[in-house]
Amino acid sequence: MKKLLLIGRSEAGKTSLIQCLKGEMLHYEKTQTMSLSGAFIDSPGEYVQTVPYGRALALYAYEADVVGLLISADEPFTLFSPGITSLVNRPVIGIVTGIDKPEADIALAESRLRLTGCETIFRVSAYTGEGISELLEYLSQK
Ligand SMILES: Nc1nc2c(ncn2[C@@H]2O[C@H](COP(=O)(O)OP(=O)(O)O)[C@@H](O)[C@H]2O)c(=O)[nH]1
Numbered sequence: 715m716k717k718l719l720l721i722g723r724s725e726a727g728k729t730s731l732i733q734c735l736k737g738e739m740l741h742y743e744k745t746q747t748m749s750l751s752g753a754f755i756d757s758p759g760e761y762v763q764t765v766p767y768g769r770a771l772a773l774y775a776y777e778a779d780v781v782g783l784l785i786s787a788d789e790p791f792t793l794f795s796p797g798i799t800s801l802v803n804r805p806v807i808g809i810v811t812g813i814d815k816p817e818a819d820i821a822l823a824e825s826r827l828r829l830t831g832c833e834t835i836f837r838v839s840a841y842t843g844e845g846i847s848e849l850l851e852y853l854s855q856k
């Protein structure tokens with residue numbers, strides 16, 4: 715299993731996605747700090763929302779095999795700058811979360827992820843489980 719670091723704003727669905735990937739029941743948990751859970755590294759949304767913490771994320775990427783940039787399908791705007799995947803010397807995948815949401819605009823979220831430099835993009839819902847097996851399969855490849 716590749717070790718995955720998840721990055722995205724607060725409420726993007728990082729913690730729920732990890733619970734879902736691990737086959738756990740979803741339960742709300744505020745992410746206070748960087749946390750390692752099996753093959754998954756969760757990060758607080760505050761880390762992408764402020765510049766100094768953002769630098770910390772680039773360092774945490776060294777602990778991971780792959781970095782996932784998350785955008786919830788109903789986010790009104792994105793915090794990710796164009797081309798940021800070039801800051802990290804690990805493969806970066808895009809993950810659109812919350813594709814089950816009524817306000818979801820999956821194509822918009824996906825185009826924002828492409829602008830960051832992500833080439834591989836997964837579309838998932840931690841609620842319905844859609845897209846989770848594709849992501850797990852990617853992570854289980856050597
Ligand atoms: N509809 C829907 N809601 C989700 C999904 N994933 C997370 N949520 C909800 O979005 C909120 C924030 O989720 P959380 O995982 O804590 O986000 P984090 O701040 O990025 O860790 C919670 O109320 C979740 O129940 C999803 O796939 N679909």
Ligand SMILES: [Mg+2]
Nearest residue numbers: 728729744745
């Ligand atoms: Mg969280």
